[in-house]
Amino acid sequence: MPEVNVEINGRKYRMACEEGQQQHLIGLAERFNTHVEQLKGAVGEIGDNRLTVMAGIAVVDELAEAERKIKALENDVLVLTRAGQEVAAEIESLEGQFAARLSEAARTLEGVASVLDEAAPVPQG
Template identity: 60%
Template sequence: MAEVSVEINGRKFRMACEDGQETHLSGLAARFNGYIDEYKGAFGEIGDTRLTVMAGIAVVDELNEAEKKLAALKAELDAVTKAGNDVAAEAEGMEAKFAAKLGDVARRIESIATAIDAAGQDTQTQ
């Protein structure tokens, strides 16, 4: 396990993380500290605990909004996927009908060709 030193609201904290995740953890801490700095600037010194709670709630609020957007996008993706599957099924059905019609036309042309050949042979034998 790796260890990272992060600074939140002017205080240093040693945090453990998986190897290779040090930069990610530092970035998350810096982002969270940004919320605290923002609230400190807006409300002044209202206490470390209140600042931390307000920043935590802001982060959870953003997470909640992101989850809502993700759910909406998933629903939209599901609808588009279903519509695409419906179109593909309809296209397959049309292709099958077209193939059947083409087969019918080919048989008719073949029977006409056979009739023409037979008529030509009849006129040659007379």
């Protein structure tokens, strides 16, 4: 199992990860370290453990907000999907009505054409 070195709050940690996930783990550690550094800048030196816990809670808060937004978007997709299905059903119904009326109009025109053919004088040649 591959190992990578990451740095959090100025300290290096060796961490194992799955093959091919090395860069991903390094990126996650860098992102977490950014949270730690921002908190350290905002609250000052408060101790490594407390700082790490606060950064962890901040990250989980971001995750919870992202999950809330995803849930809202999933609900929006569901509403839009249902609306799309309703519109599609209405279009299908209208197409059926249009086809029936077009067929009716064609029959009427054929009837008119037949009457005209019967009423028209036959040219003699």
